[in-house]
Structures are given as structure tokens and as C-alpha cells.
Amino acid sequence: MPAVKxxxxxxxxxxxxxxxxxxxxxxxLMTLDAKRQDSSRVDFFCFIKGSKKTTDNSPGILYRxxxxxxxxxITSKMVRVLVLLTFTGWLLASIAVINKINVGFDQKxxxxxxxxxxxxxxxxxxYLGVGAPVYFVVEDGVNYTxxxxxxxxxxxxxxxxGSLLAQVxxxxxxxxxxxxAQPASSWLDDYxxxxxxxxxxxxxxVFKNNTSLFCSSxxxxxxxxxxxxxxxxxxxxxxxGDFMKYVEFFLSDNPTISCPKGxxxxxxxxxxVINHNESVGASYxxxxxxxxxxxxxxxxxxxxxxxxxxxxxxTLGVRVFPYSxxxxxxxxxxxxxxxTVENLSYSLAAIFVVTFILLGLDWYSAVVVVFTIAMIExxxxxxxxxxxxxxxxxxxxxxxxxxxISVEFCSxxxxxxxxxxxxxxxxxxxxxxxxxxxxxxxxxxxxxxGGIIVLGFSHSQxxxxxxxxxxxxxxxxxxxxxxxFLPVLLTYIGKSVWPGM
Numbered sequence: 001m002p003a004v005k006x007x008x009x010x011x012x013x014x015x016x017x018x019x020x021x022x023x024x025x026x027x028x029l030m031t032l033d034a035k036r037q038d039s040s041r042v043d044f045f046c047f048i049k050g051s052k053k054t055t056d057n058s059p060g061i062l063y064r065x066x067x068x069x070x071x072x073x074i075t076s077k078m079v080r081v082l083v084l085l086t087f088t089g090w091l092l093a094s095i096a097v098i099n100k101i102n103v104g105f106d107q108k109x110x111x112x113x114x115x116x117x118x119x120x121x122x123x124x125x126x127y128l129g130v131g132a133p134v135y136f137v138v139e140d141g142v143n144y145t146x147x148x149x150x151x152x153x154x155x156x157x158x159x160x161x162g163s164l165l166a167q168v169x170x171x172x173x174x175x176x177x178x179x180x181a182q183p184a185s186s187w188l189d190d191y192x193x194x195x196x197x198x199x200x201x202x203x204x205x206v207f208k209n210n211t212s213l214f215c216s217s218x219x220x221x222x223x224x225x226x227x228x229x230x231x232x233x234x235x236x237x238x239x240x241g242d243f244m245k246y247v248e249f250f251l252s253d254n255p256t257i258s259c260p261k262g263x264x265x266x267x268x269x270x271x272x273v274i275n276h277n278e279s280v281g282a283s284y285x286x287x288x289x290x291x292x293x294x295x296x297x298x299x300x301x302x303x304x305x306x307x308x309x310x311x312x313x314x315t316l317g318v319r320v321f322p323y324s325x326x327x328x329x330x331x332x333x334x335x336x337x338x339x340t341v342e343n344l345s346y347s348l349a350a351i352f353v354v355t356f357i358l359l360g361l362d363w364y365s366a367v368v369v370v371f372t373i374a375m376i377e378x379x380x381x382x383x384x385x386x387x388x389x390x391x392x393x394x395x396x397x398x399x400x401x402x403x404x405i406s407v408e409f410c411s412x413x414x415x416x417x418x419x420x421x422x423x424x425x426x427x428x429x430x431x432x433x434x435x436x437x438x439x440x441x442x443x444x445x446x447x448x449x450g451g452i453i454v455l456g457f458s459h460s461q462x463x464x465x466x467x468x469x470x471x472x473x474x475x476x477x478x479x480x481x482x483x484x485f486l487p488v489l490l491t492y493i494g495k496s497v498w499p500g501m
Contacts, residue, residue: 003393004343004400011401062442067434074487075430083488087481091375094382101385103333104295105392109461124293131181131289134305134324136168140274140281141318144188145240152316153285156189158236164312164320165189168287171308175290179301180308184287187267191250194261195238197231203259204229204246214249217259247273247280289324295390298326299333332393340396344377347403355411364495365414372489373406376474376481383473389465398470405474408444409482412436417490429490437483445479 042048073079108121143149151158155165169183194203205215205226215226229246232239251271253262263271267283274281289305292298305322312320348370356366380402389395416432452475455468 004339004397007397008400011404063438066437066441071430071433071437071487074433074484075426075491080488080491083484084492087375087485090379094379097385098378098381101381102296102388102390103336103392104299104330104390105394106295106390109465111461112459113461114459128291128293131179131291131301132324132326133286134180134289134301134322135270135284135286136164136184136305136309136312137282137284137321137323138164138316139319139321140272142280142316144280145243147235147237150188150192150237153186154188154192155183155186156192156236162315164285164316167308167312167315168285171304172287177300178304178308179290179292179297180304181288181290184285185266186285187263187271187283190261190263190267191247192237194250194253194259194263195229195231195242195246196233197228201258202228203253203261204231204249206249214252216253217256217262218254244273244278244280247271248277284323292326295330295333298330302327302330303334336391336393336396340391340399343396343400344403347400348374351403351407355407359411359415359418362418365418368486368489368493369407369410369414372410372481372486373403375485376406376409376477377402379477379481380470380473383477384470387469387473389469394462394466395470398466398474402470402474402478406478406481409440409478410486412440413482413486414490417494425494426491429487429494432490433483433487437487440482441479445475445483448475 036043036046040049074083108118111117111121138153142153144153151160151163153159153164155163155169159166165184165186168180171178171180172182175181196202197204201217201223203217205217205222205228207213207215207225208227209225211227211230215222219226229242229249231242231246250263251268251273252264253259254264255262255266266286270286271283272281273279289301292301302322302324305324309320309322351373352366352370355369356363359365377399380399383389384391384395413432413436416436417428420428420431422428422431448471452468452471455463455471458464458468
């Protein structure tokens with residue numbers, strides 16, 4: 001998906017720049033600040049030198065709380081069992097609702113709450129009674145001069161039961177699920193009817209003094225100046241030589257009361273005559289979708305139109321594809337589910353490889369990190385269902401970004417557990433949580449709330465739904481798994497002995 005690709009490129013560049021700044025500029029600034037502290041200078045007014053004070057290297061309040069109170073509590077036997085059961089139930093409940101996430105995007109969400117455009121959208125929902133037109137485009141390759149190929153397209157007498165127009169007609173009979181509201185208009189049927197002789201005042205006429213010039217039905221004194229076209233019919237179809245001779249006349253004839261089949265208004269831009277008026281190239285046959293109001297209905301209309309076109313392609317042997325004005329916006333929702341699975345799978349695979357390398361080729365720790373991140377992502381998608389967040393390009397980007405953010409909640413603790421020299425799983429988990437728990441809580445969890453809370457007061461609905469709700473969920477779910485579930489998991493499946501021993 002282009003949106004995810006562009007975001008990933010920008011994010012990768014941003015991370016690279018951030019990394020370069022951290023190993024260069026940030027380290028230099030930290031060194032200067034350490035020298036300022038050693039010389040007892042004031043923070044913002046470093047030219048002012050204060051009195052020498054004894055440096056207090058005692059642990060902070062948050063560190064003491066995590067190591068003395070939280071760690072023994074969360075690693076106690078009863079609490080560990082309760083945590084494991086709670087998170088297992090949470091995971092199963094999340095898996096049960098993932099397939100119910102709505103796919104699409106409500107266009108009203110893109111507008112501020114006080115926008116006048118919302119009134120327009122509401123009026124469209126309440127009063128719109130006509131669906132969007134849909135065009136079934138037949139590519140170049142059909143020889144319309146042959147009766148056999150005409151019968152594979154047309155809808156009149158003698159046409160094939162499985163012709164293009166017959167299939168569209170049958171689809172329109174089930175408009176409730178096919179989303180095709182009516183049979184398609186046919187330039188081919190109208191042209192044959194327009195060309196048919198034997199009427200008192202036939203539509204196809206040429207000037208008597210110059211039979212190469214078309215005499216339209218709006219021509220004054222038509223009966224005196226014009227004569228019917230010389231067309232030979234066989235089996236209710238014009239001869240191949242006569243078929244192409246008068247197509248241009250038909251496409252230039254404006255419909256009138258005396259000749260309503262004139263094709264200029266309906267088909268003037270829908271039929272392409274090629275090879276110096278010797279054959280018809282691409283053309284379309286227009287129908288209408290039924291009224292669609294939600295993303296699900298628009299996407300379903302697109303899918304059903306493609307199904308009809310694919311069936312016609314198999315019958316006709318020439319590619320037929322549907323087009324409507326909204327397809328360009330909803331085409332992405334046909335593949336967004338599979339793209340979500342693929343992107344998250346690639347992200348988790350990349351996390352596994354990087355974690356495996358950076359944690360000293362420790363595949364066991366890499367598996368634990370990836371498993372926990374996968375749980376976070378599953379629970380996050382369940383929150384999308386419970387909090388009415390649709391799956392689209394925006395939420396997909398947030399899901400991919402959630403994989404990267406979740407690494408911060410897991411990798412530090414797993415690394416601390418892997419290098420801990422304490423004995424037993426519980427002891428090593430307590431040691432890791434005591435040393436890294438406060439850093440994860442203060443440096444990763446609490447620091448993100450400032451920027452996230454601001455989004456909750458945004459005037460834009462799209463910021464509140466797709467950014468505030470999802471970012472808040474990422475941080476809360478990530479913190480819950482990193483500070484509650486992961487330490488407990490390590491007490492059960494972590495290695496009981498430090499590999500260096």
C-alpha cells in the first residue's frame with residue numbers, strides 16, 4: 001500500500017537521523033551538562049555558579065517503589081497465576097473480535113465537528129436516492145461487425161443468454177447484494193435499432209445530393225432533402241460492411257422526439273472508433289449502482305461489479321473491467337486486510353532478526369519479545385473493534401508503528417533478564433524488573449502521555465479517533481504487557497540460569 005510505503009520511508013529516515021544525533025550531538029551535550037553539574041552551575045543561567053553541594057546518588061522515588069513494593073507484589077505466586085489467566089483471557093477475547101473490525105473510512109470523520117460539509121454529508125445520507133453510475137468497459141478486441149460477437153454483447157432478440165448485458169441484467173435483479181440497480185444501457189442495441197430501415201421516417205438518413213453526408217433528425221425539410229441509408233440486414237443484424245459505415249453518423253446524432261435513439265448524448269464519449277473508421281475499439285456499457293452510504297456498501301459494490309466483469313471476461317474472451325467514480329477511493333479496501341497481515345508479519349520478522357542479533361544471538365529472548373509484541377498487536381486490533389476504529393491506511397500505519405513502539409516496552413526487560421546473575425526464574429525476573437521497570441515506566445510510558453493527551457482535545461475527529469485513541473491504546477497496552485505480563489511470563493518460561501554461568 002503506497003501510504004504505508006511512504007510512511008515507512010519517512011520513518012526510517014527519521015530514525016536514522018535521530019540515531020546519528022544521539023551518538024553525536026546528544027552525547028556531547030550530555031557531557032557539557034555533566035561538567036556544568038560538577039562545577040555547580042545553574043541550569044539555564046550557567047554563567048552563575050552556585051555553592052558546592054554533596055551529590056545525592058540515592059535511587060529515586062519511582063525506582064524505590066518498583067523495586068521494593070511493585071516487584072515483590074507482581075511476582076508473588078497468586079498474583080502471577082491471576083495475571084497469566086487475565087492476559088490469556090484478554091488475548092482470546094481479542095482474537096474472537098478481530099475479524100469483526102470494520103474495513104473502510106467514514107468520510108465525515110475527516111471534517112472538523114463544526115464544518116458545514118457535515119451538513120452536506122448528512123443531507124446526502126438522508127435524501128440521496130440515486131447510486132453512482134458504473135461503466136463496464138470492454139477493451140479493444142471485439143469484432144462488432146460479426147453477428148456472433150454482437151450476440152455475446154447485446155441484450156435484444158437473438159442475443160446469447162450469457163451475454164454481457166444479460167449478465168448485468170441478471171445482476172440487477174438481485175440489487176440488494178450485487179449493488180447493481182438497473183440493466184446497462186447499450187450503444188450496440190441502440191445503434192442496431194437506430195440503423196433499422198422500414199420505418200416511415202428512419203433515423204439513419206443521408207442527403208440526396210451527397211450520400212456521404214449524414215442528415216440528422218433535426219434537419220429542416222428532412223423528408224425533401226434526405227433519403228434513408230442503404231443498409232442491408234440479415235438475421236436482424238446489419239451486414240458487416242454496413243455496420244461500420246454508419247457508426248460515426250450514429251455517434252454524432254442528437255436524440256430528438258422523432259429519433260430518440262440518437263447516440264451523441266449517451267455514447268458520444270463511450271465508443272472509440274479506430275483504424276480510420278474501420279472498426280470499433282474500446283467502449284463502455286453504463287449501469288447504476290444502488291444507493292451506497294457506508295464504506296462497507298461501497299466496497300461491496302466494487303467487489304460485485306468486479307465479479308460480474310470477470311464472468312463476462314471469461315465468456316467474451318476480451319478483458320472487461322468496471323469503473324465508477326468512487327472506485328479509486330475504495331479499491332484499497334479490497335486488499336487492506338491481507339496487506340495488514342503481510343506488513344505486521346514482515347515487521348515481526350524484522351524485529352526477531354534485529355533482536356536476535358542485538359541480544360547476543362539469543363534466539364530464546366528474541367522469541368519472547370516477538371511473542372509479547374504479537375499479543376500487544378492483537379489486543380490493539382481488538383481495541384479498534386471495541387472503540388469503533390476502522391481498518392484503513394491510517395490505522396494500518398499506526399499498527400505498524402505500534403510494533404516499533406512495543407519493542408521499547410519489551411526488549412529492555414528481556415535483556416535485563418537475560419544478563420541477570422540471580423538464581424531461578426523468579427529471582428532473575430525480579431532483578432530485571434527492579435532495575436528496568438522504573439525506566440520503562442518513566443522513560444517510555446509516562447513521557448508519551450503528554451503528547452497523546454493533547455490529541456484528545458483536538459478539534460479534528462480524525463486526530464481524536466485515529467491518533468489519540470490508537471496512540472493511547474498502544475501505550476497503555478504496551479505498558480500493561482511490558483510491566484505486568486512479561487515479568488510474569490519470564491517467571492514461567494524464562495531460563496532459570498544465566499548463560500554465562
